[in-house]
Amino acid sequence: MLIGLPKGLMYWKYGITVRTFLEELGLEYIVSPDTNRDILDRGVNTCVDDACLPVKVFHGHVDWLKDRCDLIITPRIMKVTEREFICPKFCGIIEMLKNSITGLPKLTEMPLNMVTREDLLRWFMSIGKSMGCNRKSILQAYEKAIGAYRDMEKGYDDSGYEYKVALIGHPYNIYDDYCNMNLRRKLNRLGVGVITEEKVDKSVIEEKVTSLFKRPFWSFAKNSYGASIALYEQGTIDGIIYISSFACGIDSIVIEIIKDYIGDFPFMVLKIDEHTGEAGVDTRIEAFCDMLERRNLNEDKCSESGKHLHSC
Ligand code: SF4
Structure with missing residues (x-):
């Protein structure tokens, strides 16, 4: 039996865990290619119109895999903390796929809770058992998979650039270079390094969200807000770029509460969907980087004259 792994949504965060698990069990698998025009078109053609770009892209990856494997791993993620x-789209992704794509092979439907090790193990056990593996080998493969996740290098923290910005957003927007149009590479070429939320200690993120009127109950919202505020307060970044999916409810709220907190600190929102043109993105990035430079020059002048930046 050949297993398919769609390279979309949380594959960007947990792909290594699932791959290690399958390899340890000696199971054959195939990963869909990096997102490209063909995958995007498949997603747009199969998925409902009003879904966000990452969900459409995921549909595209599943559509690419459907005739190439016997089972597709489609985690129904319910909770991570x-x-x-x-986001409820993760809980309902299987129903979306089944209603949108014809001729699908078997999908994994077991809900995936990631709060405790027991929850996680239950999910891996169900995958392993459906492949005919025994409990002992599944347990060993699970331990290796968790170890691989723990040991992998997570996030970006560029050094050696004149400026640095926090790149904030969902992992599938930050790490899928086709969807974000190689944003990191573009920024690097303009002399701007990036840092991502994974480089902020989890306890610091938890502490930053305590200043909110109400603790965010979306994991994505907590991480994006907490990391943005922590990096801003540390004074180690010159600006924040938020990559947001068009029609994402979580993003629309988080963006506003970040803006509220940071005031006139440089902040840019890049909204992406299947219609986003690369030329427009390039222009906006260049303008943002120019602004960082001008702000820096102003700050230098202000500090020379002893004035505060806001009064310059
Ligand atoms: S969190 Fe936003 S971007 Fe992610 S799947 Fe949900 S709606 Fe789409």
Whole structure:
């Protein structure tokens, strides 16, 4: 039996865990290619119109895999942390796929809770058992998979650039270079390095969200807000770029509460969907980087004359 892994949504965060698990069990698998025009078109043609870009892209990856494997791993992620929730599209992704794509092979439907190790193990156990593996080998493969996730290098923290910005957003927007149009590479070429939320300690993120009127109950919202505020307060970044999916409810709220907190600190929102043109993105990035430079020059002048930046 050949297993298919769609390279979309949380593959960008947990792909290595699932791959290690399958390899340890000696199971054959195929990963869909990096997102490209063909995958995007498949997603746009199959998925409902009003879904966000990442969900359409995921449909594209599943559509690419459907005739190439016997089972597709489609995690129905319900929860990643206690007292928090994940976007409902993750819980309903299997129903979306089944209603949109014809001729699908078997999909994994078991809900995936990631709060405790027991929750996680239950999900891996169900995958392993459906492949005919025994409990002992599944347990060993699971331990290796968790170890691989723990040991992998997570996030970006560029050094050696004149400026640095926090790149904030969902992992599938930050790490899928086709969807974000190689944003990191473009920024690097303009002399701007990036840092992502994974480089901020989890305890610091938890502490930053305590200043909010109400603790965010979306895990994505908590991480994006907490990391943005922590990096801003540390004074180690010159600006924040938020990559947001068009029609994402979580993004629309988080963006506003970040803006509220940081005031006139440089902040740019890049909204992406299947219609986003690369030329427009390039222009906006260049303008943002120019602004960082001008701001820096102003700050230098202000500090020379002893004035505060806002009064310059
Ligand atoms: S969190 Fe936003 S971008 Fe992610 S799947 Fe949900 S709606 Fe789409």
